[in-house]
Amino acid sequence: MVAQLRRKTTDIAIVVGDMATTEVPGRFSLVYLVWNSLGNLRTQAEQVACFRNAARHLEPGGRFVIELWVPGIRRFPPGQAAVPFHVGEHHVGLDTYDLTTQQGTSHHYRRHPDGPS
CATH class of the missing domain: 3.40.50.150 (Vaccinia Virus protein VP39)
Structure with a gap:
């Protein structure tokens, strides 16, 4: 950058x-x-x-x-650990949020043509 x-x-x-x-x-x-x-x-x-x-x-x-994202904690039903923010053919993105520590993490999973994720 x-x-x-x-x-x-x-x-x-x-x-x-x-x-x-x-x-x-x-x-x-x-x-x-x-x-x-x-x-x-x-x-x-x-x-x-x-x-x-x-x-x-x-x-x-x-x-x-x-500029700060405010987590949509209402999107987390009781007991649910993650919510998707993107689901596509080659990418799945999930947000997790720890209510105790108030720390959010975005997880990205990508599918490549040769098979590994």
Whole structure:
């Protein structure tokens, strides 16, 4: 992804790092955490570190915007461990959600022409 971005533009400084700890120069009006990335931080301490890091990078009055999936726990009948989000000829996707830890996991199963999954 970084290589593709570098091919498209040289106007953006690209930094690869941990969203909870990496610092970049400057202050910004917007810190945008995209596509359920917060869910990759599996503990409350990691998530708090991410919020602190975002705050460090915001200028006064700046915004921290989080795009986050909210699990459809009502889709889980009692005793059911997973719900499908995609069922196709070559791919099956299932979501599991642990109500105790509040951790969701998406599972992807692919069928290839030579047989292995």
